[in-house]
Amino acid sequence: MSWKAMLFMAFGWAIAWALFLYCFARILFGNHPKVPAESDTHSSDTAN
Amino acid sequence: MTQRERWASRIGLVLAMAGNAVGLGNFLRFPGQVASNGGGAFMIPYFVCFLLMGIPLMWLEWGMGRYGGIRGHGSTPGMFHVMWRSPIAKYLGVLGLFIPSVILFYYSYIASWTLGFALLSALGQMPEVPQQLDASRSPAEIKQEVLQPFDSFLKDYVGEGSQSSGRSAGSLLLKPRVFAYILFWVVVALNYWVLARGVARGIELLAKVAMPLLFVLAIVLVIRVLTLGQVVPGGQTPVDGLNFIWEPQWFIERGGREVFVLLDPQTWLAAAGQIFFTLSLGMGAIQCYASYLREDDDVMLTGLSTTSANEFCEVVLGSSIAIPAAVAFFGIMATRDIAEAGTFYLGFTSMPAIFSYIHYGQFMAALWFLLLFFAAFTSTVAMAQPFLAFLQDEFRIPRQNAVGILVALWVIGSHVCIFVRHAWQVMDYWSGTLGPPLMALVEVILVMWIFGGQRMWEEMHKGAELRAPRFFYYASRYVTPVILIAIFAGLVYQKITGTNEQTGLEGMPAGSIGVWIARGTLLAFAILLLWLIYRAFNGTHGDERQSGAAEAK
Numbered sequence: 001m002s003w004k005a006m007l008f009m010a011f012g013w014a015i016a017w018a019l020f021l022y023c024f025a026r027i028l029f030g031n032h033p034k035v036p037a038e039s040d041t042h043s044s045d046t047a048n
Numbered sequence: 049m050t051q052r053e054r055w056a057s058r059i060g061l062v063l064a065m066a067g068n069a070v071g072l073g074n075f076l077r078f079p080g081q082v083a084s085n086g087g088g089a090f091m092i093p094y095f096v097c098f099l100l101m102g103i104p105l106m107w108l109e110w111g112m113g114r115y116g117g118i119r120g121h122g123s124t125p126g127m128f129h130v131m132w133r134s135p136i137a138k139y140l141g142v143l144g145l146f147i148p149s150v151i152l153f154y155y156s157y158i159a160s161w162t163l164g165f166a167l168l169s170a171l172g173q174m175p176e177v178p179q180q181l182d183a184s185r186s187p188a189e190i191k192q193e194v195l196q197p198f199d200s201f202l203k204d205y206v207g208e209g210s211q212s213s214g215r216s217a218g219s220l221l222l223k224p225r226v227f228a229y230i231l232f233w234v235v236v237a238l239n240y241w242v243l244a245r246g247v248a249r250g251i252e253l254l255a256k257v258a259m260p261l262l263f264v265l266a267i268v269l270v271i272r273v274l275t276l277g278q279v280v281p282g283g284q285t286p287v288d289g290l291n292f293i294w295e296p297q298w299f300i301e302r303g304g305r306e307v308f309v310l311l312d313p314q315t316w317l318a319a320a321g322q323i324f325f326t327l328s329l330g331m332g333a334i335q336c337y338a339s340y341l342r343e344d345d346d347v348m349l350t351g352l353s354t355t356s357a358n359e360f361c362e363v364v365l366g367s368s369i370a371i372p373a374a375v376a377f378f379g380i381m382a383t384r385d386i387a388e389a390g391t392f393y394l395g396f397t398s399m400p401a402i403f404s405y406i407h408y409g410q411f412m413a414a415l416w417f418l419l420l421f422f423a424a425f426t427s428t429v430a431m432a433q434p435f436l437a438f439l440q441d442e443f444r445i446p447r448q449n450a451v452g453i454l455v456a457l458w459v460i461g462s463h464v465c466i467f468v469r470h471a472w473q474v475m476d477y478w479s480g481t482l483g484p485p486l487m488a489l490v491e492v493i494l495v496m497w498i499f500g501g502q503r504m505w506e507e508m509h510k511g512a513e514l515r516a517p518r519f520f521y522y523a524s525r526y527v528t529p530v531i532l533i534a535i536f537a538g539l540v541y542q543k544i545t546g547t548n549e550q551t552g553l554e555g556m557p558a559g560s561i562g563v564w565i566a567r568g569t570l571l572a573f574a575i576l577l578l579w580l581i582y583r584a585f586n587g588t589h590g591d592e593r594q595s596g597a598a599e600a601k
Contacts, residue, residue, distance in 0.1 A: 001291040008088025009294040015095060016356075016363040023353035026513070027062065034346070035515040 052117060052441070053247040055340050058350065060252035063259040065354035066361075067426025068333050070262065072158070073325045074362040075420060076395040079293060079371040083387035085318045086309035088296035093310065093319035098359070101531050102323040104524035105488055106355050107516065108495055109329065110347040111508035113338025122339035122437030124332050124491075125581045131499040138585050140494070142577050143487040144332025145435055149577075150479035150570065151331065152431040153461030154472035159424035160235040161205065161396065164228055166417035169400065169410055175201050177404045181280045187382035194378070195386070198397040208469070220561050222467050232466065235428070236455060242429050243436060244451045247340050251429055258422045265419040266365040272412060273373045279405065284379055289372030292380050317538045320531060321481070326362055327355060328430065330484030330491070336434040344511035352514065369416075370394050373402045395420065432458070442584035457573075464569045474566035482539055489532040492524065501525045 055061040082090050116127030124144025128137040168174055175197035185193075203209060207222035242250040274286050299306045302314060309315050324330060338347065374383040374394070386398045403413035432454060439450035465472035495504050505521050 001287050002295055005088060005291045005295040008091055008296050009290060012088075012091045012095075012294070012363045012367070016359045019352070019356035020360040023349065023356045026349060027058065027353055030513070033513065034344075035348075035509060035512045 052120065052122070053340055054342060056248035056252055058345075060248070060256055061337070061341070062350055062353050062357070064252050064255035064426075064430075065334070065337055065351075066357040067255045067259050067262075068337060068430035069326065069328045069354060069358040069427075070259075070361045071155075071326075071328075071423050071427040072162075072391065072395070072420060073322070074358065074366045075266070075369060075423065076391040077325060078322060078362045078366045079369075080387045080391055080394050081318050081322050082293055082367065083371055083384065085315045086297045086300050087292070088294040089298055089309045090315065090319060093316050094322065097316075097320045097323045097531070100523050100527050101320060102327050102329065103352070103355065104520050104528050105329045105492065106327055106334065107348065107351050107508055107520065108492065108504065108524055109334040110338045110351040111504055112491065112495055113335035114341045114343070114345065114347055115504075115507055116335065117339025117341060118343045120441055122336050122441050123434045124335060124487075125438065125584070126442060127335060127339075128491075128494060129585065132494055137494070138581055139578060140490050142574065142581060143483060143490060144335065145438055145577050145581075146574055147331045147479045147483040147487055148333050148336075148431040148434045149457070150461065150475050150483075150573065152428060152458055154465040154475050155424065155431060156235050156239065156428045156458070157232055157462055157465050157472065159421060159428055160228065160231040161202075162417045162420040162424055163235060164205065164231040165396065165400065166414045166421055167231075168227075169403070169413035169417055172410050174198070174400050174404065174410075174413065177401060181377060181405065182282065184282075187379070187385050190378050190382045191385065194401050195393075195397050198401045199393070202392070202396045220469055222469055224466060229466065232462065235425070236459065236462075238425065239428055239432060240451060240455055243432055243454070244448055246447060251337075251433065254429060255426060258426050262419060262422040262426075263361075263365075265415050265422070266361065266369070269412070269416060269419065270365055270368045272406075273369050273376075276373065276376050276406070279376050280379075283377075284375055286372035286376045288380070289375030289383070290368070292375050292383065293367055293371045313538060317535060317542075320485075320535045324484045324488070324535075325480070326358060328427070330486070330488035331431070332434045332487065333430045336437050337430065339437065346511050346513045347508055348512040348516055349514040370399055374398050377402050377405060438580070438584075442581075461569065461573065464566060468562045468565050470560055470562040471566035471569070474563050475570060478567075478570055482536075482543075485532050485535045485539065489529065489536060492529050492532060496525045496529070 055064070082088075082094075112127055112131070113122075116122065116124075116130060119126075119130050121127050121130060123141065125138040125141030127144075128141040131137070165174075177194055177197070181190075181194070205225055205228050207224035207228075209219070242254050244250065245253070274290075276286050278285050298309055300309050300312070300315075301307075302312060328334060338351075341347065371383060371387065371394075374386055378386070378398075386394055389397075399416055400413050403409040403416065406412060435454050435457075436447070436450050439445045439453060440447060445453070461475075465475060495501075501521065501524070509515065
């Protein structure tokens, strides 16, 4: 296997593995704190 | 407002959403796309589209689904209606009913092929390959002597006709095997059973069983393929296959001339299309599943988790089965032809041919098709749910009755696909290729520009366990719509110039009667859906909707 193929495979697999492990570790073992609400600085994004 | 169903557990929701996303695209379409669009170089546009379009759209659809769900709407007509108080909003939402339902018509039939092939493989009823392979065979010889029997077998199975059978290969009507037809009904019955049991006791339970099984099957197959070694004397190995799929080719041939892959619109279109297809974006199914969330349930981390499960299945597992196995048995030249021949050629022709050469091949082939079946089954259930939710939420029809109505329409649509030549390819083009980018464009404009980008951003972060970088706000407000317009324009251009990919078993002659029957079916179905939306929001039920929306507001 050429080093270029290995590099690109490592690139693809690293992203997929990292995302997968990060998310599932947080879901399965995290303590699930909720993020605080963003400060209400916006103005007129209204539709209704 | 009546109490809507809810997911019973978070892991069940993640698995159900992952089941919605993981389908044939992960194991068949992705490796074929990578092999035909620059190998490792394809991963650059692929991940750029994933980052700028896939993740923002996915969060948007989750947020939108939860917003609609807590206001009593599990399908996009109702969701659009509460997000944009314009008379046309609910009619734009027809896309979120039309697309998944039409996909359901043909995808359920394809799911039945995978079940049928699993059974036939287990029973040893697949074609035989008499000769041993050797490295001196040319791609043309491999195609003729090894793959042709399996290609004919598939065409006979679905009644397309083949050179080896006495059936006509050009008539309007298809004559599938009785076995294929029975298996279609088995798939419908299985879906009926799951859907009638409801969200938590049906869909979630299915996902909890099928998704772990799917992962196990995929891992078993990956290990088996990667440990094949040199199976053909003087030939190549699965590692050469990995090399073939991941080696970046910066210059590829397009229409007889060499192009730089990162500046080639077709490659970008293929990457964006794959992201859409694999994440089930722009179909209305994610919104529908998300509508069964509670108001304070997290959508950010949970949404990202389902996306990550899908990417893992695709990039890690999907790339390590079909193409490496094909290279080990047939060599790189023949594998390139196989990949370019399309998804079905790779999955239903090449893979069973490969398994017929290895020890316990029958068993491995059955596992392969079972893997595809689980992937497809969890997706068919997801495609059925938006229309069910529409009937339940907007017409107050009990679930059992709603499933009955859905199945009646589904069976009619599927029969067009089963018996009319080219019908499912036409439906696939309109609902699976052209529809999702259009739907995504409508929803991203509606949500980020009409409903309000900041408002939706805050909505998505209610109860969130993950704060998304602000980058994604700007991506979904400014970049995603531009990409979607480019994709849609590219697809329309391809359609006009006749350079669109053929996704089916055979090409589609433009004027064939089958094509027009399929288009007529689609038109009739679209009109029916629009009428139902009109009835839901303007009749007796409509009054209830209006007051319900006012209360929610």
